[in-house]
Amino acid sequence: MKTKRTFIMFIAIITFSLFQFVSPNSEAYAATYADGTYDISFEMKEAGSDNTSIADGYFTKPAKLVVKNGANYIQLTTNESDWIKSMSGPMGSATDVSESGNTRTVQFEVGDLSNPVNMKMHVVVPEEIAGMEYDHNHSVRVVFNADNIPAATNESAEESTEAKDEVEQVTAGADDTAEKNPKADDTTEKNPKTGDTTPIGVYVFLLLASIAVLVIYETRFAKN
Structure with a gap:
């Protein structure tokens, strides 16, 4: 029984650690001031x-x-x-x-x-x-x-990023030839979220694997 409790506690620690990685980082959303x-x-x-x-x-x-x-x-x-x-x-x-x-x-x-x-x-x-x-x-x-200083919002930050991207795209389009098809390049650049989900998928997989191991051990201890 002691071994079983130790193993369950170990799985709980792993699960908590995984959720710490998956959950949003509060510091990333800390309030900043508008430019x-x-x-x-x-x-x-x-x-x-x-x-x-x-x-x-x-x-x-x-x-x-x-x-x-x-x-x-x-x-x-x-x-x-x-x-x-x-x-x-x-x-x-x-x-x-x-x-x-x-x-x-x-x-x-x-x-x-x-x-x-x-x-x-x-x-x-x-x-x-x-x-x-x-x-x-x-x-x-x-x-x-700083009570009177306006805070930057997520929307304003996104608008600033989009405006910067538009300026960069116009500049690149002026320098490129028509054969380079700048629209295709823009599509590639504007799709960064695919790679962002990969770490979450890994953590979810590890979590499910841990649960599977726990179920196997539960079954094994039940038979014993």
Whole structure:
């Protein structure tokens, strides 16, 4: 009986694992923002508390959120570029967008804006301003309010993909000769779903095979 229970538990684990592979990945359907450029409010907080960081006063508000092909980029403008020597976000160093006098706009890539974004900056304040020379690598948590940013929908993503395909087809058709029959090529390119179902078929087959083995063992144990 112990062997039988162990085998049934083993089959249950396999079945659960198969359904994990077959079921849709929730991360693939995570909410993203529609492509575009938006004003977004923010507050810089201290790295270890919810207190507003002194660095919050070094930046003009609102910031800019640039969404391009599903990637999120934040543009921050500092009015103390002489003091803030460099900045970096969670995905790397910030790049300069524009600079005029003591004002500089930088951009860096971010991910999920529903959580605070970690940011680092190298701050150097002259002695005559701070009373002593301040040279420090400062960390803050930037809290963005993305409530007013429109979310990308599956339909808009599909329309964007279809529009891109149409542009590519027109370009290819202009370059090809009439003998190449571009319509036949388009039919081949627009049929990617056939291969997508293959992994599911494999998992279903394995599941059915496991059930078959379980039935055989059940019958065998019943006779014993």
